[in-house]
Amino acid sequence: MLVSAKEMLQKAKAGKYAVGQFNINNLEWTKAILLTAQENNSPVILGVSEGAGKYMCGYKTVVGMVNGMLEELKITVPVALHLDHGSYEGAMACIEAGFSSVMFDGSHYSIEENIAKTKELVDLTSSKGISLEAEVGAIGGEEDGVIGGGEVADPNECKMIADLGVTMLAAGIGNIHGKYPENWAGLSFDTLDDIQKLTKEMPLVLHGGTGIPEDMIKKAISLGVSKINVNTECQLAFAAETRKYIEEGKDLQGKGFDPRKILAPGFEAIKATVKEKMELFGSINKA
Numbered sequence: 001m002l003v004s005a006k007e008m009l010q011k012a013k014a015g016k017y018a019v020g021q022f023n024i025n026n027l028e029w030t031k032a033i034l035l036t037a038q039e040n041n042s043p044v045i046l047g048v049s050e051g052a053g054k055y056m057c058g059y060k061t062v063v064g065m066v067n068g069m070l071e072e073l074k075i076t077v078p079v080a081l082h083l084d085h086g087s088y089e090g091a092m093a094c095i096e097a098g099f100s101s102v103m104f105d106g107s108h109y110s111i112e113e114n115i116a117k118t119k120e121l122v123d124l125t126s127s128k129g130i131s132l133e134a135e136v137g138a139i140g141g142e143e144d145g146v147i148g149g150g151e152v153a154d155p156n157e158c159k160m161i162a163d164l165g166v167t168m169l170a171a172g173i174g175n176i177h178g179k180y181p182e183n184w185a186g187l188s189f190d191t192l193d194d195i196q197k198l199t200k201e202m203p204l205v206l207h208g209g210t211g212i213p214e215d216m217i218k219k220a221i222s223l224g225v226s227k228i229n230v231n232t233e234c235q236l237a238f239a240a241e242t243r244k245y246i247e248e249g250k251d252l253q254g255k256g257f258d259p260r261k262i263l264a265p266g267f268e269a270i271k272a273t274v275k276e277k278m279e280l281f282g283s284i285n286k287a
């Protein structure tokens with residue numbers, strides 16, 4: 001059964017580790033992430049962007065697929081199904097469809113409007129036992145066509161949003177979605193420290209986990225980050241292994257054209273990437 005991300009993240013924050021949010025795109029992605037979480041006894045959050053939701057036919061299809069897998073793969077570790085960077089309407093649709101967690105990204109609104117809309121969703125999600133992630137300060141890079149400027153959040157605005165009663169808070173601290181540029185300035189740990197001091201027990205979320213050096217990830221966790229989003233890294237691993245399979249001509253040998261064979265190396269690559277992240281985040285055996 002899907003669970004809210006609240007308990008797993010509060011435990012992570014108290015235990016100084018982080019739970020990974022791994023974004024899904026299809027059946028292979030979802031199965032790879034769920035099996036890896038189960039094998040490593042780790043809690044996990046499945047992230048679905050609005051674009052990925054559309055790609056998979058819609059949120060009801062996603063909920064049906066994930067619930068079916070939890071049962072048929074006998075998944076017993078805590079799993080949250082989470083809308084990533086949701087609009088207000090997207091969050092409402094996911095709540096309706098059976099998601100156990102949603103993000104409302106109001107970072108592109110004025111702080112007043114972000115507060116007003118987030119507050120409405122706090123009331124709705126808390127009455128249904130669904131966790132809610134809010135965002136202050138746009139994350140740089142591109143996420144499904146939404147381009148953010150790589151801002152650093154205002155810690156006082158973070159406190160205002162945290163005080164509304166959200167479950168977890170994403171704050172821009174110089175992190176970027178996708179691949180990091182050569183001249184990236186790194187994470188702003190001073191900002192993170194200020195945010196944590198003001199928001200106290202609030203689990204903080206680090207977006208754009210792909211390509212942040214390991215020592216920075218560990219430092220961010222020590223400063224209150226308890227959820228880390230991973231998306232691009234699984235895509236790169238999947239693409240590299242699929243390319244290798246085709247370039248080695250394996251699809252031309254015997255029954256190598258079988259889609260289940262073609263997708264197998266990429267599937268294994270996602271599993272390896274997810275396991276590596278769970279080790280780095282410290283979530284193994286924390287289910």
Ligand SMILES: [Zn+2]
Pocket residue numbers: 085139143177207208229
């Ligand atoms: Zn993000």
